[in-house]
Amino acid sequence: MIDALGNPQSVLLLGGTSEIGLAVVEAFATDRPVRVVLAGRPSERLDAAKSRLEERGCAVETIEFDATAPDTHGDVLRKAWAGGDVDVAVVAFGLLGDNEKAWTDSATAVQLAQVNYTAAVSVGVELGERMKEQGYGSIVALSSVAGERARRSNFVYGSTKAGLDAFYTGLTEALRPHGVVVTIVRPGFVHTKMTEGHKPAPLSTTPEAVAQIVVDAVRNRKELVWAPAPLRLVMSVLRHIPRPVFRRLPI
Secondary structure, three states: OOOOOOOOOEEEEEOOOOHHHHHHHHHHOOOOOOEEEEEEOOOHHHHHHHHHHHOOOOEEEEEEOOOOOHHHHHHHHHHHHOOOOOOEEEEOOOOOOOHHHHOOOHHHHHHHHHHHHHHHHHHHHHHHHHHHHHOOEEEEEEOOHHHOOOOOOOHHHHHHHHHHHHHHHHHHHHHHHHOEEEEEEEEOOEOOHHHOOOOOOOOOEOHHHHHHHHHHHHHOOOOEEEEOOOHHHHHHHHHOOOHHHHOOOOO
């Protein structure tokens, strides 16, 4: 159960090697160790993530998870719940991809859509059903400011995040009567392995900084946060810039 201060006893990380996701788990484990389920593809990176959290005193289990195999997602969630209720589930898997390849190669575009959107919907439905049954819980969905308005530089990725964002926005309302809180997190540019080689955008941040925002959001039952917070104002302005002007911006 999540205690009166908003501290969970158990966390499920879908995308078990996600740098942001792992930072979120570590932030929750700052005051006391938690039970952690890392869901991801078997790899040295997943083993390293498990060891990293065990060094903090967490009890860690790994389960195999393939975002591109939605027919297995129900079984993945069943295994995640086998050790007891899950207080917080973090949906943190995704692909950035190469936009120039994605908009000219259908296989690449479809892969981005399947991982970033279709899989996120699939696990969202399964998480919702599990948490409805237990009568409480928190779902954290890592979206992106890229989904708020399509840009020439990353519109394929942005479109998948726009879909994810819309789905979890609706799921927020659907699960509210069941005592389940959905938190959508819209980070900007985050310095991770996934963004290596890309030019940092203004207001760029770190996984650890995003994690603190997520922990605060869960503890205060917030449904939507930007990381960092000033991006909310920036994106509000960008959304309202006329298209002829917007297309000339160096973004």
